[in-house]
Amino acid sequence: MSPGQIAALIAAGAFVLLVLLLAVPLIKLGRTLDEATVALRKAHENADPLFTGANTTLNHVNTQLERVDGITANARAVSGNVSALTSLFTATLGGPLVKAAALSYGVSKAVRARRRAAEEPGKHSRRGRKSRGGRR
Template identity: 30%
Template sequence: MGPGGIATIIAASSLLVIAIAISYAVIRVGRFIDEAKASLKAVTDETTPLIEEVHTTVTLVNGPLQSFNRITKNVEEISEKITSATSGLVDKSGPALKVAGALVTAAQMGKKRSKKKKKAE
């Protein structure tokens, strides 16, 4: 056997070691993929019921929120109507405003008198 034969044997054995290392790496990657697949299936199996429960909860919460939204809109409409009626009354009737002011003043005076009578007694 000459130097070429020895080089050939060394090259062949090197290729054999490289092939064994590559096959080991491929087997390890295959096992890793199988484990990842099993983990993903377990996570999916556990989260599916949770997602369904969250969907049900959100659906149940949205019902009262829609009702609350309708109530809020109705209150807003009523307050707008009251505001427009009040501003119309104040704008159109200056005398009504004067009478209301006089009534408030009279009520305050009546309270002051009743307090004075209680103190006198």
């Protein structure tokens, strides 16, 4: 055997050893990828009922939102009607009611003043006026 053949045998042995050393991590990586594939498959199988439930929930929420939109539209119409009715009431009865309230206030104040004047003889019903004698 020549030195070149011995060197070729050593190189071939080193190459076999290198292939064996690299085969172990590759086998482990293959197992890891297999486990990841199984985990993804299980997650996909369990996700279908979850998405179905979420879709059902969203359909119910959309139905309720449509009802709320209807209620909001009705409330808007009612508030508009109340506003119009209030404006009409203010325009037709507001002015006369304010005048009637002012009149009743003035009459009640005059009646009270008159009663006080009747209960206290000798005193004038107007305040702040000086008596003729110079004294009060």
